[in-house]
Amino acid sequence: MSLLVVGSIALDTIETPFGRADMVVGGSAVYISAAASYFTAPIRIVGVVGSDFPKSEIEFLESRGIDTAGIQVVKGGKTFHWSGRYHYDLNERDTLETNLNVFEKFDPVLPEAYKKSRYVLLGNIDPVLQRRVIESMEQKPELVICDTMNFWIEGKRDELLRTLKLVDVIIVNDSEARLLSAEPNLVKAAKKIMQMGPRIVIIKKGEHGALLFTGGTVFSAPAFPLEYIYDPTGAGDTFAGGFIGHLARTEDFSDENLRRAVIYGSVMASFSVAKFGIEALKELSDIEIMGRYRDFIDLSRFEE
């Protein structure tokens, strides 16, 4: 079913101990859409780029069944650029450069057709803009999912709290969950965040997997133990894309199916980090995705 994705579209320069990629397409909306495109259609993307953004990348998104009518192109402007260097252990990175460029004045305007999307995934942007998107929907979506980050939790806390009241699912990492809830214990943190609005809380723990909190239950999903990780950029967004993609495909919000969605998110993230940028998300097959899903079963099953 239809999925609206709002977030950043970027040109990234990424250095890791294993290589370097220059000005490759990235940004939360791109990773989310590309990952979700393996599960559901139509996907409608909203973002902003400059006239330097390669046409071939727009064509790639369209080739994945993603509607790009919502991508605003600012003539003469430059696309948001992020440049970072990962350390040897890949859990640490230095941001070398962040040029917001046209993203600085991003105003997510939805094309009419987008306003009836059944699923909405709000990437990590200003919570004021996230709320504006939700409020401009013509009919209440089945599920609104949002991401956020320390910058907004600390800098625009009140706005974020207003937005969270309208959100069904929040996806954050462990440090963001702790900061948002002012609670170091993740079980307690998830409970506190639920009181802010979202009825489902997902806490990502990077190489340690993810926790899914629903009403009364907790699900602990493993991360795939990869021998080679080339580039963690976008792993969290790719996870979110696989998660919402599976839900939008199945339209089943039972605990069982939310767990499957978390595993599909982990599956997509495990592919993404094994190549640079979004490379891995350009060429996956359903067989590979199903195979990796089964690998996750093998990885975590044990018997009574």
Place this chain on the structure above:
Amino acid sequence: MSLLVVGSIALDTIETPFGRADMVVGGSAVYISAAASYFTAPIRIVGVVGSDFPKSEIEFLESRGIDTAGIQVVKGGKTFHWSGRYHYDLNERDTLETNLNVFEKFDPVLPEAYKKSRYVLLGNIDPVLQRRVIESMEQKPELVICDTMNFWIEGKRDELLRTLKLVDVIIVNDSEARLLSAEPNLVKAAKKIMQMGPRIVIIKKGEHGALLFTGGTVFSAPAFPLEYIYDPTGAGDTFAGGFIGHLARTEDFSDENLRRAVIYGSVMASFSVAKFGIEALKELSDIEIMGRYRDFIDLSRFEE
């Protein structure tokens, strides 16, 4: 079946944000034996204490079916004393005091009856002593398991490598695995450690669970998401005790059963950290242990 446990016996003073326990019994051999005592018998403990060690604690061990003939009591000596303070997030702690006392000259002498034990668990002590224990066995044990720590990995690497050649299972935490293998990626680290001798490698990740590496497979075990953690002291040793306890009870070293053993280790650790010192290990019932095992199934199951 019979299990020999060699390690430290201590009197600990523990401070956490939730309370304080003064001069309570601890040490790797105590946590391991107490946890394993819920699964198998006889357990034979080897360690050293001073004349200050409470007789009541020896009686407690004996009440759990643990043979204490191997506990050497040094007259006029003082028991190994550790004192530490945990931070609010419990993943960090400061050691306030370490008085080795009689443990400094610990020489693990095995009573004759101990030398035919079928299972051997070597707590974190000098690798020279660990090797001496293995070599003084009268018959080859079914399984030799050892723990170690950064202090030995850095300070007595060659001795440790000689000992690892005689070991079937090594249980270490993630930072120890990385240091031992000089490899940040845990999958690669486990492979390298296997080349050092152990055919089974278990990497503990604290609140993130544990990884079990056997020949060709990896198992990712979750940690139990506890809302209240009072004292992480001894969690790793308790894990090891539950793990070997289940194996010694079942004598089945299949992949399936090794996975169950990892979960039983996690079950015991989840109880241990919810009370101070070894308190939780004094009063468990089989029903509680089975119930928590089922909780682990609920926590990690998902369907195709």
